[in-house]
Amino acid sequence: MTKKLTWIFWIVLLVFLLAYPFLFGAYYTNVVVIFGIMSLFALTVNLLLGFTGLLSFGHAMFFGVGAYATALSLTHIEGLPLLVSILIGIAASAVFALILCPILVRASGTAFTMLTLAFGMLMYTLSLKLRDITGGEDGIGGFPTPDFSIPGVVSFDMTDPLNFYYFALVVLLVSMWALWFLTKTPFGTVIIAIRDNSMRVNYMGFRVTHTKALVLVVSSSFAGVAGAVYALFQNLVSSDGVFSILTSFAPLIMTVIGGVGSFFGPIWGAGIMMLLEEVVTLYTDRFSLVSGIVLILVVMFAPSGVVGMMRIVKAKWLLRRQKI
């Protein structure tokens, strides 16, 4: 029965998302695209923090490398197909993570956090200083957005917001599903075990550092997907937009507010933070202040986030019903 209900829920959600642009108009369609991008980005942060126990303060570097790689490839290679440009973004993020692996995976706990912070700041500095490649503060903008086409079958114009919405929806949903699937595989079980007791996992014969490196590369690749879609969507990437430390903190705050360790928590968090931003910006432009306060309150008083709170409420409700 519950399985049937879950299926119905997903089908209704999918139909809703497909019909969404016709119900709410262009502005809110774009909001949903950003929501999807941030959700995927927050999910990759949670794959490290919630599932492997690694807190990253520099996740924007993987997001940014993906975004810059996609933007650069579209600027410099003429007639590049859309999917290839996204694949280039993913590959760049994965390779970048592989390069950092030897330094990052040997560290754990606070040391890992600080190293990711340092490399995140390095990428930010580099993107500002290597003006010839990255365009400095101005970033890269105005690159062509190619059509999504299967030769001889179909071709969609991606500059049309409606077409892009459906394209982004498919890419992001497939990525989220892939991440979800990953956490259900034996590999997903091993990384949770590493979070809980890495020494024991080591004794059991699993190679902890190799596994951590693999998680890092997977997380980075999917952050690269989010970055690539972001680049295509904004048609502009700049150091402040994708590499700044606030870009690292945004998905982290979403993850914590949604619920660390629960797979769908970050999506809840992304939704809540974006709703909050819509409301707060009506009154003040100091949204960071609000998100800082919310972050501290959640960490101190509801460390399991919204999903954890819902579980507690549900458990209490069930308990009360049993008593009656």
Place this chain on the structure above:
Amino acid sequence: MDSMTAVYIAQGLHGLAYGMLLFLVASGLTLIFGMMGILNLAHASFFMLSSYFCYQVVQMTGSFWMGLLIAPLATAVVGVLVERLMLRRLRAFGHVGELLVTVGLMLIILESVQYFWGTESLPLPPPEMLEGMVSIAGINYPIYRLFVIGMSLLVLIILFLILFKTRLGMIVRAAVNDADMVNALGINIPVIFSMVFAIGTWMAGVAGVAIAPIITVFPGLADQIGMDAFLVVITGGFGSLGGAFLVSLIFGFLNSYGIQFVSQLAPVLMFIFMAIVLIIKPMGLFGERE
């Protein structure tokens, strides 16, 4: 003396001044890390907050010296409140919560400063007796920067005397090694934690006041020195004061000579230095623990 040597000496003094300020910030960071196992992301924000406090005091009293006295103390009070009300409650639940709280704090301080004092840069002139240039060995050098070097040295000497000559320092050093054991020996560790937090933020506050007349007071004030201080702590080895001192000075000189020779890539030099150290010694130069 030819002009090139004069430039080298001036850049060297610049580097020394920056390195000293950097150590004032980084030493608090590394001490707090050594004791509590968290790297306080809001540390650089306290540095900036102190500059704004100093600006406010100078506005009200007209005296830079009052600012130098009051602003770091006020910053230390804020630091202790944060430690008591937030970090202490989270200590039992591991470091992730504490790290996240410092992130939130960083955002809050950055935004409140802009709310109260605006985003433009506020001038804070040095006191009259420290204005102007002095001639050393044929080169003209601003007196104020020499004062900064001297004051940082004074603070450092006081810190080293406290740490290595007093009973409190002995307890702090022991607690850096193993806080639980010191606690078990009957010493009130939470109070020691608060004191170290206060001393750390006070030193960051002194550095914040010292740098204000050089680069004026603005919200991005702490961006560079904050980043550099984190790199110092990582490169010098987590929790190592000697490592922090050595690396601060190296970074100071890398910074000043780097700007002269490879101006575009000067900020990257420190990262390169850090990466080389970490590849050879993953725990940092003098680090022993993770």
